[in-house]
Amino acid sequence: MTARAINNIMVVKLRTLGDILAVFPLLRALKQLYPQARLTVVADEIYHELFETNPRVDEFWGHPGSKLQKNGVRSAFKQQWDTIRNFRKRKIDLFIDLYGSLRTALWGAGAGIPIRMGFNLRGRKYFYTHKIKAACRYVVDLNLQFARVLGWQGGNNALEFFVTERDRDQAWQYLRERRWDPRRPSLVVSPGGGWPLKQWGAERFGQVARKLVRSTGCQVLITGTPQEQPLITACRDTLKGVLHIPVVGLPLRQLAAVIGQSRLYLGNDSGPKYFAEAFKIPTLICYGPTDFVNNNPNSPRHQAVFYDTPCRPCHSEKCGMSTRACLDDLSVDEVFARAVKLWELQEVPDADSPGTNTIPGQRQ
Numbered sequence: 001m002t003a004r005a006i007n008n009i010m011v012v013k014l015r016t017l018g019d020i021l022a023v024f025p026l027l028r029a030l031k032q033l034y035p036q037a038r039l040t041v042v043a044d045e046i047y048h049e050l051f052e053t054n055p056r057v058d059e060f061w062g063h064p065g066s067k068l069q070k071n072g073v074r075s076a077f078k079q080q081w082d083t084i085r086n087f088r089k090r091k092i093d094l095f096i097d098l099y100g101s102l103r104t105a106l107w108g109a110g111a112g113i114p115i116r117m118g119f120n121l122r123g124r125k126y127f128y129t130h131k132i133k134a135a136c137r138y139v140v141d142l143n144l145q146f147a148r149v150l151g152w153q154g155g156n157n158a159l160e161f162f163v164t165e166r167d168r169d170q171a172w173q174y175l176r177e178r179r180w181d182p183r184r185p186s187l188v189v190s191p192g193g194g195w196p197l198k199q200w201g202a203e204r205f206g207q208v209a210r211k212l213v214r215s216t217g218c219q220v221l222i223t224g225t226p227q228e229q230p231l232i233t234a235c236r237d238t239l240k241g242v243l244h245i246p247v248v249g250l251p252l253r254q255l256a257a258v259i260g261q262s263r264l265y266l267g268n269d270s271g272p273k274y275f276a277e278a279f280k281i282p283t284l285i286c287y288g289p290t291d292f293v294n295n296n297p298n299s300p301r302h303q304a305v306f307y308d309t310p311c312r313p314c315h316s317e318k319c320g321m322s323t324r325a326c327l328d329d330l331s332v333d334e335v336f337a338r339a340v341k342l343w344e345l346q347e348v349p350d351a352d353s354p355g356t357n358t359i360p361g362q363r364q
Contacts, residue, residue, distance in 0.1 A: 004114065006034045006093045012042040012107070013098040014063055017252070017271025018295070020047055021278070022139045023098060024160050027056040029147035032154060040090075049252055053162040080106070087111035096146050100124055100134075117146055139294055157297075161278035163253045163260070171250065171257035178245045180219065185263040187218045188281075191235045192228035193270020195317045200268055200286035200327050200335075202231040206238030207332045208266065208339060213242050216343060220244035221258060223272060264343050266335075269295055277302060282342040286335065288327040289314045301345055305338050306330060 009030060013023045020043055030039060038058045041051055045062030052060070064079065080103060087095075088111040095108035097118040105127035108116040118124060120131040132145050140157050147154075172182070180186075189209050191202035209220045220239060224232045226249045236244060247258055259265060259272060260279035267273055267283075269290045276283045282301045285292070291313035292304035306312070307329040311321055 004093065006115075007037050008040075008090060008092045009034065009037050009094045009096070010040045010042060010061075010087070010090070010092045010108075010113075011096045011098065012104050014042070014065065014101075014104070015044050015047070015099075017047070018274050019098075019139070019271075020050060021159065021161065021271065021274035023143055024054065024056075024278075025140050025157055026096075026098075026143040026147055027054065028156070028160065029144060029152045029154060030150075031056045033147060033150055033152045037093075040092075047252075050161075053164055053167075053253065055162070083107055084110035087113070094150075097124075097128070098143060098146075117149070136291065136293055138297060140297070159274055159278040159297075161256055161275060163257045167251075167253040168257040168260075171254040172261075174247070174250065174254065175221070175245060175258065179243070180221075180245055181243075182261075185216065185218045186221050186261065187212055187216075188221045188223055188259050188262040188265045188267075188276070189235060190223045190265070190267030190270060190272050191231045192224045193268040193272075194290075197317055197319060197324065197327075198268050198270070198288050198290060199231070200288070200330060202234035203238050204332050204335070205266065206235040208336045209235070209244070210239055210242055211332075211336045212264075212339060212343065213239075215340065218263065221247050221262065223247045223250075223255060223258065225249065264339065266339060282345050284335065284339050284342055286327065286330060288312070288324070289316050289319075291315070301342070303338055303342060305335055 013020050039056060040059040040061055041057050042061045042063055044065035046065065048060055048062055051057045084107055087107055092113045093115060095113040095116045097104045097108060100119045100121050102124055105118060105124040109127040116128045117130045118128040119134040121134060125131050130149060135142065144157060187209060189205050191205045212218055213220060222232050222235050222244060232246050232248060236246065255272065256275040259275045259281060262281055265273060265276035265281050265283045268286050273283050273285055277297060284303050284305060285296060287304050287306040289312060296302055296304045307326050309326045312326040
C-alpha cells in the first residue's frame, strides 16, 4: 500500500467484549506484517486484562470510557484534546480505527498521523486516508481486511486468547470449591448478553441443560455478570436437583479458563462466546435481532440457531412487530437436538492438560 516505514502502530477498539476479542486475529496479522513495529491498542480501561497476556501487544492505552459521561461535557472536551496531544507525541505511523466514532476518527486526524484507516462510514470517512467498506461479513474477516490492504496475504482467521497458568489454577480452584468434578464433562450456559431482545430465555436454556444432563451425564456451569443475576437465578430454578454451578463475576481471563475446559458452550449472541471459539470449544448460539453472518464463524463446530422471520435481522433493541418471534418461536426441542449433535463433535477435554492458549510459567 505504501513504501513508508511502519514502526509505530495504534489500533483503536473501545468496546465491547466480543468486538474487542474479534480484533485479536488482526493484531496477530499486523505483527506478522510488521514484526519490528510497536503495537499499541486503545480500548476502555475495563478491558485491560484482555491485553496483559497477549504477546502481540506492546502497550495497552486505557480510555476512561463511561467515566467521561459522569464528569460532564467540559471534561470530555478536555480529555479529547489531551488524547490528541498524547497521540501526537507518540509519532504514530499507522492508525487503525475499528471503533468508527467521530471522536476516535478525530484522534488520528488531529494527531496528524500519516496513515489513518477506518470504515467507510458517513461523516467519519473524511478523517481517514484509507477506507474499508463495512460489508456484511464475519467480523473477524472484516477486521482482517485492514491487514490485507496493507499487504498481508495470510489466511488464518482463527480467534486466539491467552490465559496464564495462574488464571487457570484460580478458575479451577473456584470451581472445585463449588463441587465441580473435573472428571465429568461440563456444559457452559450463558443466558445473558446484550439487551433483552437478544436473550432467548433463561428458563429455556435451563430446560435444554436439564435434557443434556439426562442424556450425557454432564455438569452445568451457568456464567454471567453480577448484573445478570436474575437471569442466572431463573436458569437455576429449572435445574433443581441437577448438579449446576453459578459462575458469576469472575475476572475475564479466569472466565475464559472456565469456558476453555468445557465440552460445549450454549448461549445468546454475546461476548463470552468468543472465548469458547478461541479455545476451540463447540458453540451453539441463539440469534434473534442480530445477524449470525456477522458474528458466527463459518464452521461446523460453531452453530447458529434461530427462527427465521421476514423481519430479522433487525439489529433493534425493541421489536417493531411486538412479537419477538425470531426467538420466542425457537423451541427447546430444536435447540436441544442441535446441542446433542455438537456434543458429539469433541472428546471430553483433559482437565490436567492446558489449552493451546495457556501461557506456561506466567503466574502474574
